[in-house]
Amino acid sequence: MKQQDYIRTAEENLFHVYNRFPVVFDHGQGVHLYDTDGKEYLDAGSGIGVMALGYNDLAYNRILHEQVDRLLHSSNLYYTPQLAAASEAVTKATGMDRVFFTNSGAEAIEGALKTAKKHAYLRDPKARQEIIAMNHSFHGRTVGALSVTGTEHYRTPFYPLMDGVRYADFNDLASVEAQIDDGVCAIILETVQGEGGVVPADRDFLRGIRRICDEHDILMIIDEIQCGMGRSGKMFAYQDYGVRPDILTTAKALGLGLPVGAFCVRQELAETSLIPGDHGTTYGGNPLVCAAVTASIHLMRQRRIPEHVTELSPYFESMLQKMADRYDFITSCRGVGFMRGLVTTLEPRLVAARALEEGLVILTAGSDVIRMLPPLIFEEKDFDVLEEKLIHVFNSFC
Numbered sequence: 457m458k459q460q461d462y463i464r465t466a467e468e469n470l471f472h473v474y475n476r477f478p479v480v481f482d483h484g485q486g487v488h489l490y491d492t493d494g495k496e497y498l499d500a501g502s503g504i505g506v507m508a509l510g511y512n513d514l515a516y517n518r519i520l521h522e523q524v525d526r527l528l529h530s531s532n533l534y535y536t537p538q539l540a541a542a543s544e545a546v547t548k549a550t551g552m553d554r555v556f557f558t559n560s561g562a563e564a565i566e567g568a569l570k571t572a573k574k575h576a577y578l579r580d581p582k583a584r585q586e587i588i589a590m591n592h593s594f595h596g597r598t599v600g601a602l603s604v605t606g607t608e609h610y611r612t613p614f615y616p617l618m619d620g621v622r623y624a625d626f627n628d629l630a631s632v633e634a635q636i637d638d639g640v641c642a643i644i645l646e647t648v649q650g651e652g653g654v655v656p657a658d659r660d661f662l663r664g665i666r667r668i669c670d671e672h673d674i675l676m677i678i679d680e681i682q683c684g685m686g687r688s689g690k691m692f693a694y695q696d697y698g699v700r701p702d703i704l705t706t707a708k709a710l711g712l713g714l715p716v717g718a719f720c721v722r723q724e725l726a727e728t729s730l731i732p733g734d735h736g737t738t739y740g741g742n743p744l745v746c747a748a749v750t751a752s753i754h755l756m757r758q759r760r761i762p763e764h765v766t767e768l769s770p771y772f773e774s775m776l777q778k779m780a781d782r783y784d785f786i787t788s789c790r791g792v793g794f795m796r797g798l799v800t801t802l803e804p805r806l807v808a809a810r811a812l813e814e815g816l817v818i819l820t821a822g823s824d825v826i827r828m829l830p831p832l833i834f835e836e837k838d839f840d841v842l843e844e845k846l847i848h849v850f851n852s853f854c
């Protein structure tokens with residue numbers, strides 16, 4: 457079948473909720489994707505940060521194949537060896553004490569919010585349980601996660617959402633302080649805002665949030681669904697800031713393509729929040745995704761992926777800086793590790809579409825950012841090809 461035929465069938469049947477690019481992917485290998493006509497694409501998007509070890513990793517695939525043949529699902533009524541191993545791997549990798557497995561990032565946020573609210577409720581059943589979230593944040597599309605997502609146009613069609621959310625400005629401690637009163641039970645933020653435009657938290661800001669939370673007995677929720685799992689050059693980006701959250705969310709690269717997320721909490725909070733009956737999910741933490749989680753953490757450590765990202769991050773950054781110096785329509789570059797953005801006066805979606813013609817997958821963020829989240833196995837030679845392709849793409853806009 458031709459790509460157009462697949463697209464027509466899909467569009468005749470799917471609920472049209474995404475504006476997809478007209479490409480039909482068939483398979484992937486390493487840092488490349490291939491469409492059904494056999495055209496090769498350099499992937500600088502990783503399926504929005506998921507495919508951190510690239511495509512068709514044989515060691516990872518073998519672990520999944522074995523688990524498919526052994527046991528796919530048994531429910532959260534019981535234990536499995538894979539659940540035990542994954543829970544230990546996640547608490548060690550995150551530096552947190554307890555973990556709950558979810559099926560997506562948004563569900564991890566829901567669990568984090570419920571944990572904070574239950575903690576506040578136990579302290580005072582009349583507590584207002586309000587949450588401070590950041591402008592331009594993105595935490596997901598379910599009702600709770602959407603309620604703390606700081607982009608008005610995502611929320612507007614769905615009011616009334618969850619009550620009691622206030623918004624402050626990212627990297628502006630005074631604007632957070634201005635929102636604090638005794639009704640607030642938690643502050644939620646990303647260490648690096650992803651969808652909002654690839655904006656890392658300033659060191660003083662993240663540490664300031666921790667101080668405010670400690671002073672006012674408020675919980676700090678850090679969302680590393682996009683920036684975690686080695687992408688920043690640390691296993692989790694917050695680990696570079698000298699702070700520890702009360703609740704941490706992760707997903708995306710946690711399962712390297714299998715749908716799994718998690719929220720993790722400190723021990724004291726685990727003892728003073730959710731109890732059996734408060735929360736649950738049928739699939740969450742099934743043996744297949746748990747085998748994937750343990751494998752992804754193990755392979756990242758074994759291959760020293762965070763160290764590799766730290767080593768090559770300046771190479772990536774200086775290549776992007778060259779783009780900003782060379783083209784008037786690129787006004788700056790920003791980001792950390794292998795999570796970077798070019799701020800542009802062009803329409804980012806047009807650039808991403810043009811890149812696909814050039815055999816390059818890139819992403820967008822916000823209204824003015826070209827976002828790149830390459831697989832964490834990118835080598836210098838891959839960044840060189842990325843540079844060449846970007847130059848071709850940008851020259852066509854000159």
Ligand SMILES: Cc1ncc(COP(=O)(O)O)c(C=O)c1O
Binds near residue numbers: 646682683
């Ligand atoms: C920081 C952040 N939080 C939450 C989410 C929601 O995750 P999911 O799409 O798996 O529900 C995303 C997705 O892009 C994200 O980037």
